Amino acid sequence: MASHEHRSLRYAYGFDDVAIAPGDVTLNPDQTDLSLKFGEITFNIPILAAAMDGVVDPGFAILFSKFGGLAVLNLEGVHSRYENPDEVLARIAAAPDQEVTPLLQKIYSAPLKEELVAKCIRRIKAAGATCAVSVTPASTKKLAPVIVEAGADILVVQSTVTTARHLSKSYRGLIFSELCSSVPIPVVVGNCVSYEAAYELMETGIAGLLVGVGPGAACTTREVLGVGVPQVTATMDVAAARDDYFRASGRYVSVITDGGMTHSGDICKAIAAGADGVMLGSIMAQAKEAPGHGYHWGMATPHPGLPRGTRVKVGISGSLEQILFGPSSVTGGTHNLVGAIRTGMGMCGAPTIRDMQKANLLIAPAIKTEGKVFQMRQQSGKS
Amino acid sequence: MASHEHRSLRYAYGFDDVAIAPGDVTLNPDQTDLSLKFGEITFNIPILAAAMDGVVDPGFAILFSKFGGLAVLNLEGVHSRYENPDEVLARIAAAPDQEVTPLLQKIYSAPLKEELVAKCIRRIKAAGATCAVSVTPASTKKLAPVIVEAGADILVVQSTVTTARHLSKSYRGLIFSELCSSVPIPVVVGNCVSYEAAYELMETGIAGLLVGVGPGAACTTREVLGVGVPQVTATMDVAAARDDYFRASGRYVSVITDGGMTHSGDICKAIAAGADGVMLGSIMAQAKEAPGHGYHWGMATPHPGLPRGTRVKVGISGSLEQILFGPSSVTGGTHNLVGAIRTGMGMCGAPTIRDMQKANLLIAPAIKTEGKVFQMRQQSGKS
């Protein structure tokens, strides 16, 4: 019996573990360019609204498009199951806490209706907005033709963990390379957290990649399954794959950090870690125009056998315009997200998102103890 | 006087310090095989119920066996000391907090009765269940013949720290190699946390090894004695010994992580750290069929001179079937443990427990601050 090598583990970092160091050159915020591309489609702001029923309905998608971002409509939620989704959403908002998980399990067991899928897409397009919709891998083959036919601009295929190689006995797995060559619109896929899985997915021809599996320190996927990678490390790894794939192929696949961001500072950190854009759930659910009535819930919440997450009360913090562009008299980083990104980029001397991806990230854990410490830690610097 | 080398200390990790990264291939959960073996006996699910009086009585052991797992009956508890253990258990559950430690000290000072030991085993066997029983090293020589005679299938010898070499003036220590050759059933030994101690114990001929000494960050063994090794590091080290011993001897000794797991995610992490199975106390004590009436307590709690731990109220969360297999409308990772293991293995592309032991573990501390942060950290991904 000899002595043995200890198995060594790698450190992974989340938003609360890091901070951005300012640059040696600074820049006026109004000189920054925040644009984001999927294939040939360009957006003025690098923000996506998450495909959650409490966040995006067709009306919200239209408004969000007007503001220069991209809201993704969930095509496996209430809008594709019910003729009257607003009434269903109101029931979810009104349910007492202890009854909400069974209620969600019941509501989401109603069948999907293809005609409702098409109707949602047509309504968004009729308003002149860019239309992105989201489906799971298992439904993609069935719904993709309907989606393309109805005129959607971007197809998002999303599950908790998505890889280019999924093994299943019960159905023939979705082949992303076949999907990308068969649909004429950009395909965005997620979620994914590693260099290797990201690289393989990019090789299938996708236009964008969503990063994030169990990102929060105490997220339920991590509690229930033990699975999860903190978002800063996940974003850095997937961004490294994007850059290597770009060098090898000449094709640029946009990387979107999805989940775990609660303040505008987290968005700046995601970009500094390598993201081209971010997908936001709870911050967007706080808009008065969001369909969730001040609540939101993840798509794993109503899982019939193994529900993960629950309905969360986020409240309503202001209009979508205030959340995106201010003006604000709120000081916690949930209003004027775009102004915060521009100001952060100015402090780092970064004129574009690609430049901000090279900002200096430090490991600097934020231990949030109590309100008093929080407030005492002001600095005398001026804006 | 020269400068000196600083004594350097090794880092050790617990469940809250790590997370599992998903794989580059994924797998449908229904394609996973969770089987566990001790010697020639195979179990369908890799879960043991802990040898604690609040968790396992003969009835619970029979039911647990029916579900494919293994419940271990403590043979030095109330069932071997009292003709009417149910009445004693009810008294423990009814005692006020401040009186419970002296009450436990008193109850556990009653003498062991060999005829009760045999009676318990025969009752379990009569129901057609697999019967595992647990004794301390000091009682093993006296009770082993009774246990074998009564027909038990597996003998567990367990104390806080067990080594192949125990030095004592007052009695001749238990020699595990003698025990293993003298009893005709598989012997499982614990607890143990280091490579060297584990390797030496495996060489004695045991069939299984329990891992865990003072595993929790704030466990009382650690408070009272300062002794304890976080479970992920302990499991990784003992698993390395198992693999090295298997390469050297061709004999596979199953490694069971025992203690410190509070959610199904912790079970997935234990397996990813190298465990073949897990032994659960508090989660199992929450079953409505558990004998503790919503309470449990460790076997060090009633120690007459140096009690460690106390009676803990865990409440009753559901039936044993729900806890093991769901369905569930509980979202915190205490129901449908088997479903969670299968889903976690699917995300890692691991068809067997042996494959899951090679999953990529990351250091990613979970700082659980407050309910609000917890809830805000949802992700938009779908199940």
Next chain:
Amino acid sequence: MASHEHRSLRYAYGFDDVAIAPGDVTLNPDQTDLSLKFGEITFNIPILAAAMDGVVDPGFAILFSKFGGLAVLNLEGVHSRYENPDEVLARIAAAPDQEVTPLLQKIYSAPLKEELVAKCIRRIKAAGATCAVSVTPASTKKLAPVIVEAGADILVVQSTVTTARHLSKSYRGLIFSELCSSVPIPVVVGNCVSYEAAYELMETGIAGLLVGVGPGAACTTREVLGVGVPQVTATMDVAAARDDYFRASGRYVSVITDGGMTHSGDICKAIAAGADGVMLGSIMAQAKEAPGHGYHWGMATPHPGLPRGTRVKVGISGSLEQILFGPSSVTGGTHNLVGAIRTGMGMCGAPTIRDMQKANLLIAPAIKTEGKVFQMRQQSGKS
């Protein structure tokens, strides 16, 4: 697709992460010399009061100068906008919490009046005090002549992040080398956190440098923008630039740690990290002579579009003299700051600030859990 190098991140440390090891020689506290210089001006104590409207008004500046330190008057605050600043300050103190940010936004939108700028400076000088005033880079060119003309001794140019190279389309950036050669008084610039930015700023001819961007673990600049460097690391890096620049040029630029210090122990740590002095906001706002009526607020708080921070209630803990020199019957490190610095230096055997900068700093995180743990951790050592 090859394996990739992980992008590696550097650790950064704040006050709560470190502790000072005592020296191998000790010194009587009364043998320590705490003096600080900007150009030819020497101060007996290495403490600056922050340029915040709740901390410094002309009366406070006069008193602070008498005690041997340097209070910096903010020339873009209420004293330069209102004839009756005391009445405005009283309104700020009286406003309910939820109304204070809009009120600050409104108050600070009133125009600056050059005659009030000059009046404040003259009042301080007339009392025989050393006068330091603070402006932002954008106002410097306009206000510098007025400031010099009125007789100020030190000019502080301060914004959240200041570099020698600021890029702007809308105005020609302030050139610090031009400023330093055109004004006949020492120029102190801030804030800055990196070696490179500090070195470049020193090359412009400045006399002092303020260190600190988003220093606190939970400071709002960090929440809103993600930008911030913990103060110990920032101070160590800027101090390294100061020492290298001094070796190269023969000119010594004093480095002042600004922000994030809540106890006298933090001041000692800043010096041990390399600071020549410290700038204090919240501790000084607790003086009964401070103009904030027990409140203070940062200069980024009233930002019209992206307010950061808020009005903080600090209360009044005693007179400025008690805060600086004691005597004290307060045990938490907010009184007798000068005595604490001297005692800390004595324990490290450091006769001067320059010697204290070489003290042995250790990484020793302070996890402040609960009052009880805090209080139980006394040591039996005598003073």
Next chain:
Amino acid sequence: MASHEHRSLRYAYGFDDVAIAPGDVTLNPDQTDLSLKFGEITFNIPILAAAMDGVVDPGFAILFSKFGGLAVLNLEGVHSRYENPDEVLARIAAAPDQEVTPLLQKIYSAPLKEELVAKCIRRIKAAGATCAVSVTPASTKKLAPVIVEAGADILVVQSTVTTARHLSKSYRGLIFSELCSSVPIPVVVGNCVSYEAAYELMETGIAGLLVGVGPGAACTTREVLGVGVPQVTATMDVAAARDDYFRASGRYVSVITDGGMTHSGDICKAIAAGADGVMLGSIMAQAKEAPGHGYHWGMATPHPGLPRGTRVKVGISGSLEQILFGPSSVTGGTHNLVGAIRTGMGMCGAPTIRDMQKANLLIAPAIKTEGKVFQMRQQSGKS
């Protein structure tokens, strides 16, 4: 301007950061030898009671000696200043929280009386107990003859930080080598935390060394002065000096970890870090025989200009005998300290304190969040 080397900081560890791994051999607790020596004087248990007025008075010292340990009487406290110390102690216990620091400042400003010093020592000796007394370096030259004359067995010279080289203008520093050769009894000195300072002090001829400066994570010396070294690192460093000095000189100087221990587990960790014994304040103040009426306070608390620490309510947990030897029905590690040390040594297979100093220490932070997590983390192992 070239790039620069970052100043690197060393990690330091406290009790909550580490855990002891059990050994590969185990031992019956009754086979352990806990003896401790200062010079030729041997003690059966390696525990000193701290020289604090709330902990040790002559009666307590006599009882403690009877139990085999060593209680140190503070000769600069109430017993040397007042004819009626019990009445003074009762006043301290009865004072409201907000008045206690000024009251302590006043009480401890009364003059020392040499006849009271001698009286205390004679009373302890008359009872047949071993007598250890404590003075500060500044009083040592004056009081040492009185102490020796009165018959004390051990002289402790203690201040917050003590070095062999103290620089002072106002008085000629105490020369420890002169002291050790002039007094005929063992001299124990403290406090000290570094290899170098410890080595130099050992060379002066002392018999014992107290380790600990600002040990607790949130101790006031650290808050007020920033100075402090976590106890595990401090003990490891001083123990390394002891071992090197022993190899070089053949003389063994006992190392006593002083402060920061709140549970018996911390005592085991101190020994595993290299201590020969421990000095306890708050745990001993909880004895019903302690003079503090359930309170204690450090000797830096009444400092007239810079008070550090405060009166702490510890309550009364049992008799001194129970605290030292049990039996116990308390499960938190504050009773049966000696039993816990023996049990911990047994788990590590360490027959003597010198063997236990070689136990395997791991870095395994204890994050104590909330009662619930604490209690759920029980393990099923038996005692």
